[in-house]
Amino acid sequence: MTTGGVAKSRSEALLESVRNSGWDTRIAVVIAAVVVVLLLVQAVQEPAQFASQLVIGITNGAIIALIALGYTLVYGIIELINFAHGDNFMIGSFVGITVLSGTFLGLDFFAPITGSGGVLINIFGVLFALVVAMAACGLIGVGIERVAYKPLRNSPRLAVLITAIGMSFILQNIGLIWKGPAQVPFPELISSANILPSEAVIFRWKDLFVIAVTVPLLVGLSYFISSTRQGKAMRAVAQDKEAASMMGINVNRTISITFLLGGILAGASGVMYGLFNGISVFNVGFTQGLFAFTAAVLGGIGNLSGAVVGGFLIGIIGSMADQYIGVRWTSIVIFAVLILVLVFRPRGLLGDRSAVQGGGE
Amino acid sequence: MARYRRFLLPAVLILLAVLLPFIDAALGTDALFTAITIAIFVMLALGLNIVVGFAGLLDLGFVAFYALGAYVVGWFASTHFNGVSFSLGSTATSLSGEAPDGIHISFWILLLLAGVFSAVCGMIIGFPTLRLRGDYLAIVTLGFGEIIPRFFQNGDNLNGFNLTNGTIGIKAIDSPGFPFLPDSLDTWQRFSTLDLNPWYYTILAMVLVTIYVNVRLQNSRLGRAWISVREDETAAAAMGINPVTTKLWAYALGALFGGFAGAFYGAFIKNIFPDAFSFNISILILCMVVLGGMGNIYGVILGAIALQGINFYLLPQLSTVVHAIGDAVGSAALSDVDLARYNFFIFGVVLVLMMLLRPEGIIPNRQRQEELRDDDPGTGDAMGGGARA
Numbered sequence: 001m002t003t004g005g006v007a008k009s010r011s012e013a014l015l016e017s018v019r020n021s022g023w024d025t026r027i028a029v030v031i032a033a034v035v036v037v038l039l040l041v042q043a044v045q046e047p048a049q050f051a052s053q054l055v056i057g058i059t060n061g062a063i064i065a066l067i068a069l070g071y072t073l074v075y076g077i078i079e080l081i082n083f084a085h086g087d088n089f090m091i092g093s094f095v096g097i098t099v100l101s102g103t104f105l106g107l108d109f110f111a112p113i114t115g116s117g118g119v120l121i122n123i124f125g126v127l128f129a130l131v132v133a134m135a136a137c138g139l140i141g142v143g144i145e146r147v148a149y150k151p152l153r154n155s156p157r158l159a160v161l162i163t164a165i166g167m168s169f170i171l172q173n174i175g176l177i178w179k180g181p182a183q184v185p186f187p188e189l190i191s192s193a194n195i196l197p198s199e200a201v202i203f204r205w206k207d208l209f210v211i212a213v214t215v216p217l218l219v220g221l222s223y224f225i226s227s228t229r230q231g232k233a234m235r236a237v238a239q240d241k242e243a244a245s246m247m248g249i250n251v252n253r254t255i256s257i258t259f260l261l262g263g264i265l266a267g268a269s270g271v272m273y274g275l276f277n278g279i280s281v282f283n284v285g286f287t288q289g290l291f292a293f294t295a296a297v298l299g300g301i302g303n304l305s306g307a308v309v310g311g312f313l314i315g316i317i318g319s320m321a322d323q324y325i326g327v328r329w330t331s332i333v334i335f336a337v338l339i340l341v342l343v344f345r346p347r348g349l350l351g352d353r354s355a356v357q358g359g360g361e
Numbered sequence: 362m363a364r365y366r367r368f369l370l371p372a373v374l375i376l377l378a379v380l381l382p383f384i385d386a387a388l389g390t391d392a393l394f395t396a397i398t399i400a401i402f403v404m405l406a407l408g409l410n411i412v413v414g415f416a417g418l419l420d421l422g423f424v425a426f427y428a429l430g431a432y433v434v435g436w437f438a439s440t441h442f443n444g445v446s447f448s449l450g451s452t453a454t455s456l457s458g459e460a461p462d463g464i465h466i467s468f469w470i471l472l473l474l475a476g477v478f479s480a481v482c483g484m485i486i487g488f489p490t491l492r493l494r495g496d497y498l499a500i501v502t503l504g505f506g507e508i509i510p511r512f513f514q515n516g517d518n519l520n521g522f523n524l525t526n527g528t529i530g531i532k533a534i535d536s537p538g539f540p541f542l543p544d545s546l547d548t549w550q551r552f553s554t555l556d557l558n559p560w561y562y563t564i565l566a567m568v569l570v571t572i573y574v575n576v577r578l579q580n581s582r583l584g585r586a587w588i589s590v591r592e593d594e595t596a597a598a599a600m601g602i603n604p605v606t607t608k609l610w611a612y613a614l615g616a617l618f619g620g621f622a623g624a625f626y627g628a629f630i631k632n633i634f635p636d637a638f639s640f641n642i643s644i645l646i647l648c649m650v651v652l653g654g655m656g657n658i659y660g661v662i663l664g665a666i667a668l669q670g671i672n673f674y675l676l677p678q679l680s681t682v683v684h685a686i687g688d689a690v691g692s693a694a695l696s697d698v699d700l701a702r703y704n705f706f707i708f709g710v711v712l713v714l715m716m717l718l719r720p721e722g723i724i725p726n727r728q729r730q731e732e733l734r735d736d737d738p739g740t741g742d743a744m745g746g747g748a749r750a
Contacts, residue, residue: 081496148713156733158419158495159716162651165421165644166712173706181702286640290507293500328515335504335511342501343489 024344039320048200053323054316059207059276061315062214066269067292068299068307068314069221070141070262076238076302077258079157083164084144086289087171088263092137092270093280094175097184099129114187122189126275130213133267140171141263142256150252168285175282183281186274210272217268218308221261225304230257238302287331291318294338300348309350378565382558393557397629399669400564401622406649406665407571407658408618413647414656414726415584416611417591419499422506423646425486426479426616428638430623432513433475435531435633437466452538452551468537472624479620480613487612491605506643514635530634537563537628552628564625571618575658583610588728641705648708651715654722656729663723668708676701 018026043050067089074082102110113125148167152160191205225231236244237254245251273288274280295314299306314334321330341348377384385392405427412420435441438451440463450467466474490501517527525531538551538559548556552563578584586607589597594604627633645668653664680700687695715722721730 079496081500148717151717155716155720158417158499159720159733161419161496161499162647163713163716165647166709166716169644169705169709170713173703173709177703177706290503297500332508332511332515335508339501339504339508342493342497342504346493346497 028340028344039324042324049323052200052202053319055201055203055207056322057316057319058312059210059315060318061295061312062210063269063273063276063311064288064292064295064315065308065311066214066217066265066272067288068295068311069304070266071293071296072299072301072304072307073258073262075296076304077234077255078149078153080149080160080164081293082259082262083161083289084167084171085141085262085266086287086292087168087175087285088137088140088144089266089270089273089288089292090175090280090282090285091140091171092133092267093274093284094179094184094270095133095136095267096129096271096274097179097186097280099132100125100187100189112187113189126189126209126271130268130271133271134264135267137267137270138260138263141259141266145256145259150255168289172282172285175285179282181282183279184274186278186280188278190275206276210276213268213272217265221265221304224261230254234258290338291331291334294334294341297338297346298341298348300350303348303350306348306350310348375569382561393561395669395673397557397560397564398673399666400561400568401626401629402646402649402669403568403662403665404564404571404618404622404625405646406653406661407568407575408615408622409646410615410650410656410658410661411575411578411618412611412615413650414661414729415579415587415591416608417495417587418608418611419495419502420612420615421499421503421640421643421647422486422509423502423615423619424638424640424643425506425509426483426619427623427626427642428510428513428635429479429482430475430620430625431627431633431638432525432531432623433478433620434468434471434624434627435534437464437471437474438468438535438628439463439465439531439533441526441531450540452536452540465535468535468624468628472621475624476617476620479623480617483612483616483619484609487609491608503640503643507640510635510638513638525635528634528636530632530637531627532632534627534631534633536631560629564629567621567625571621572658572662574614578614579658583607587611592732644705644712645708648712650722651720652711652722654724654726654729656726657722657724660722660724660726667723668711671707672701672704676704676707 021029039050067086070085070088071082074080074085098104100113102112113121144167148163149160152163190209194202194204195208196203225234233244233249233254234257236247236249237251241251244254270280273284291314292311295310296307297310298313299308299310301307314337317337318330318334321333325333381396382393385396405423408426409420409423412418412423440461442464443462445464446462448461448465450470451465452468486502486505490498493501513525513530514528516525517523517529536552539546539549540551542550544550549559552559586597586602589600589602590604590607597607598604630637649664649668650661651664652668653662654660677700680698683698683700684696687693687698719725720733
């Protein structure tokens with residue numbers, strides 16, 4: 001009896017929300033439904049291909065989600081689109097390849113790890129590259145905040161955005177000077193062999209690696225935000241900077257830690273991107289950064305779970321567009337998603353800032 | 362006499378600009394090509410200044426209008442659409458004496474068409490974005506600015522139809538000219554690459570018209586409406602200003618000049634391809650506006666000249682100096698370095714330093730200066746307004 005009553009009120013609430021929705025929402029829902037149906041048709045026709053593409057989408061989505069978290073963390077705290085974040089990701093991939101090469105500033109620390117030295121050395125190399133890149137990108141993030149954003153804390157928002165764009169170009173050119181304009185190859189440390197016995201669906205060790213690195217990072221971040229003192233301080237600062245500082249929270253330190261977290265995730269993401277795709281290039285941060293920003297907006301900027309959901313969605317949209325529309329249209333599709341979301345639902349799918357602020361809208 | 366004094370400096374500068382080809386020929390500096398390129402960017406910067414400086418809407422995709430203007434000229438003044446043959450007042454002729462392949466319309470008509478087409482596109486892009494907050498609006502314009510060149514890049518096979526010829530782009534665009542002039546003025550009949558004077562005077566006239574329109578706009582009803590919407594949209598709306606049409610006018614007029622500049626660029630360079638319209642160009646133009654002084658016409662012109670001057674003169678000069686040092690020290694890295702490749706490093710530094718030290722630019726607009734120096738966050742954004750409407 002009670003369950004029936006709940007179901008009835010639920011359907012009523014659904015009808016109510018449909019009745020209250022504007023035309024733009026209805027059109028958006030219809031378009032999304034059509035796209036999903038078309039994809040399902042493809043899935044039924046060629047399930048193996050669809051599943052393989054889905055795996056690639058999820059893996060790319062994990063890489064994008066980690067970058068998107070950096071955008072969303074910073075936006076949640078100081079309402080800045082940290083344009084340099086994508087380029088920080090690029091620097092992360094360059095730090096990763098430098099660690100693997102074993103040579104820095106002309107000094108040989110150890111022999112380059114190229115994948116020929118056995119499994120243990122490979123695992124050690126990947127972990128070492130990840131840790132160094134995470135540390136470096138975290139510090140770069142904090143440094144940029146100190147130098148470029150902190151003096152502008154009270155300036156018009158767009159002045160800070162212009163500074164962020166400037167920092168993005170500076171980082172991009174540091175990458176250009178460091179590694180040159182050509183694509184930088186990564187060694188094949190993680191096997192591209194299929195894990196699954198059947199040949200139809202492709203799930204490679206690389207895909208497993210990305211998931212295996214991403215999930216602990218997400219769990220760790222979630223624990224940090226929800227259960228530590230510093231995470232609580234972050235949520236408080238995101239809600240109200242002045243009130244937080246009156247409660248004795250060190251706002252500047254909290255903002256620095258936010259940039260540190262964003263940088264750490266971007267560093268991990270950069271190394272994974274390089275190992276997964278086998279290459280990195282100095283301007284990869286621009287496109288990947290925009291994809292990640294799209295993901296953050298799609299999920300609802302400032303909302304941490306939104307960034308993760310958005311990241312996976314953008315990854316899947318990208319891989320589906322690769323397969324069914326054409327690789328060269330993928331970026332146009334994702335930028336179109338960005339524009340449509342910003343224009344028709346700037347709050348994103350899950351609503352903005354609710355996660356960091358510790359409540360709904 | 363005193364009331365004419367304020368015209369003295371502009372008059373001297375215009376006279377210098379008019380005499381530049383003669384000075385250049387006398388000194389043998391061969392600077393006309395550079396001067397024309399700089400003038401194109403002065404026009405672009407003035408166009409962006411309407412959007413960013415006057416109306417306070419940060420546009421990160423301004424290159425889209427530049428590209429649209431160039432492609433309009435590319436489509437309608439070349440052999441690209443070789444299935445049809447149509448000529449209208451064009452300088453293009455074919456060797457056989459028959460009507461040439463493709464659409465060939467006079468540059469002067471296309472110039473207007475390109476401007477109007479860009480302006481309409483500016484309004485189409487602007488319309489859905491106007492209810493967004495400043496930084497979201499910037500990202501949407503960035504998205505459009507990325508989509509349009511990528512569309513041109515992929516547009517060589519739209520269901521089998523070749524609209525843009527892909528990464529190769531459109532080649533051999535017709536020269537502008539006045540075919541009806543007597544033969545004694547043959548360099549004006551059809552502009553050639555050998556004599557750059559007609560090109561120079563054309564772009565100079567275009568720049569002067571742009572400056573005139575900008576100066577007149579600044580203190581017009583519309584210009585003051587832009588200032589009020591920029592400073593406080595709600596108060597402006599309460600005073601009877603329609604923020605939507607006001608902002609749309611800014612987009613349309615900015616795009617108009619972007620389209621003009623693109624059309625001239627297409628005819629001047631003759632070969633256009635999508636890589637020439639990257640995000641970097643948007644930022645370069647923005648950098649000019651920020652460096653010179655948002656909202657100040659003279660500042661923006663100075664910014665454009667300064668940054669292109671760095672591009673064309675300072676960096677090659679510095680490169681030779683660094684090469685000499687590298688040779689002296691014996692460092693191969695220094696003697697082979699190409700500083701011009703890293704110009705965007707310098708532009709990035711310029712953006713950051715200007716925002717940190719002098720956000721109002723070299724020659725500030727006094728009103729913008731007050732807004733940018735305003736430390737009270739309670740009064741909303743001086744650029745782009747406060748909350749979403």
